Amino acid sequence: MSDHSNASEIVIVGGGIYGTSLAYQLAGTGKTVTLLEAGEIADGASGGPGERGVRANGRDLRELPICAVSQRLWGEYQQSIEGGVGFRRVGGLKVFDIPYGHREHEVRGRMATTAATQASLGTPSQVLTREETLAREPELAAGTIGAIYCPNDGVGDHGFATRQFxxxxxxxxxxxxxxxxxxxxxxxxxxxxxxxxxxxxxIPVGEKLIVVANAGAEALLKPVLKPYEFGPVWNLMPQMLYVTNPLNKTVNHLLSHAHRRLAIKQLPDSVLMLSGGAHVAYTQEGLWKGSLSAMTQNVTDAIQTMPFIDSSSFLKADASRVETVTADLIPLIDQVEALPNVIFGYGWSGHGFAISLGFTKLLTDWVISGVKPEALEPFSPSRFHAPARFLADATLGRAAA
Structure with missing residues (x-):
């Protein structure tokens, strides 16, 4: 039994990128902090081989302002922390072609409006012509008509970053x-x-308990949350494929595609990492099962985007990290109604690494000021329940009339 007189002001549950970066930021404000991790640091979704995208391009609009803060902090911490945090600002390209059955004016309209919206929400974005796109990435397929370029996008070694924080x-x-x-x-x-x-x-809690354990958060919070504080979530196992680069081609950017579930990265050792596509099977025992169909889909999308990848050979596949996903693919962040000193964040939906530092900055501000930042309101689980309450109220109003 621990002595409650020695309670840390802040107790954080979860030793991934959210828990470690939040602990680091809170410690910088003078708070005493204890971080509790069930396994080892970066054991969950924040670990594993390769690199994660630090991407604003194509992100949910509700996340863009926070992503802008996060990308600034990735650059700052890369410079200020000894040894860096494994961040490389390579820029991001979201590639467009004209899929069968689509209309060119619609695709180009989507490019223009997406870039303009991203720029207005804090992410510098530029529409590139076909020629400008191929000048940046000469190995793209001939059907490419252009791209959205985000200069602040990059990649990061997620396990290294988590351990550094x-x-x-x-x-x-x-x-x-x-x-x-x-x-x-x-x-x-x-x-x-x-x-x-x-x-x-x-373990005693002083001022605040913060639960950011991702896949383990919901089970821990379930006894203290009310039904309307839950968000619909499920677990999946993203698949990462690693292939050789025998032709010694260069992928200059973090690449994504407007019509394919795809991310292509070239790692520092020249290996190509293919991700973002079909997932593999997940069992309740926490085991994963490889899938030839998922692999085939992922590789086909990659080759259709950059044909030279057809000359590559497989090195390995990795799908060992559990991701927790919400119904609308953005996270759940709020405080527990019955226990106002408990703050939670989970459901990062497979792309939480990029935006982590922006969210932990806002969580730090919340802890220090005692006021929930307005930028976090869109991520409350109430978004899944408020419409039902509104309709109920409207129905009662009509009945009363």
């Missing part, structure tokens, strides 16, 4: 405990006072 947080005085699986939230008089670990130990 953990290291810097520890330097700043954060207590980091691995192998500390949180199984319950202790409450008294309307606040969370402690969390319990799988081995029975109790």
């Amino acid at each position: 953990a290291k810097e947080a520890a330097k700043a005085g954060v207590v980091i405990r691995t192998g500390a699986r949180v199984t319950g939230i202790v409450q008294s008089r309307g606040v969370a006072t402690a969390v319990t670990l799988a081995d029975g130990e109790t």
Whole structure:
């Protein structure tokens, strides 16, 4: 049993990119922080091989202002933290062609309006002609008609970044405990006072408990959330494919495609990483099963986008990291109504790495000021329940009339 007089002001559950970067930022404000991770740092979706996209291009409009903050912070931390955080600002291209049955004026209209909207929400975006696009990426398929270029986009070594933030947080005085699986939230008089670990130990909570454990968050929060505080989520296993580059071609940007579920990155060792496409099977036991059909879809999309990849050979496939996904593919962030000193964030939907630093900056501001930032309102689970309440109220209003 722990002594409650030694409670950290902030207890964070989850040792991924959200937990470690939040711990680092909060420690910089002078708060005492304890971070609890069930396994090892970067054991979950924040770990694994390769790099993740730090992408604003094509992102949900509600996330764009936060992504702009995040991309600025990725650049700043890359410079200010010793050894960097594994971030490379290579720029992003969202490639467009004209799929069968589509109309060229519609595709070009989508390019123009998407770029203009992204720019107005904080992400510099430029429509490139076919010639300008091929000048940047000569290996793109002949059917390419143009692209949206975002100069602030980049890539990051997600496991390295997570461990770097953990290291810097520890330097700043954060207590980091691995192998500390949180199984319950202790409450008294309307606040969370402690969390319990799988081995029975109790960790006291001072001011705030912050749950950012992604795949493990919902089960921990379930006993304290009301039905309208849940958001619909499920788990999936994204597949990452790694292939050789025998022709020694160069992919200069983080590439995505307007009509294909695809991301192409060239890693520092010249290996090509193909992701963003079909997933593999996930079992309740936490096991994953490879899929030839998923692999075929992913490779076909990649070759249709950059034909030279057809000369590549397989190196490996990795689908070992669980992602938690929401119905509208943006995260769930709020505080627990019954326990206002509990803040949660999860459901990053497979693209949370890029926007992590913007969200943890806002969470830090929330903890320090005591006021929830307005920019976080679109991510409340109430978005899935408010329309039903509105319709109910409207029905009652008509009946009364």
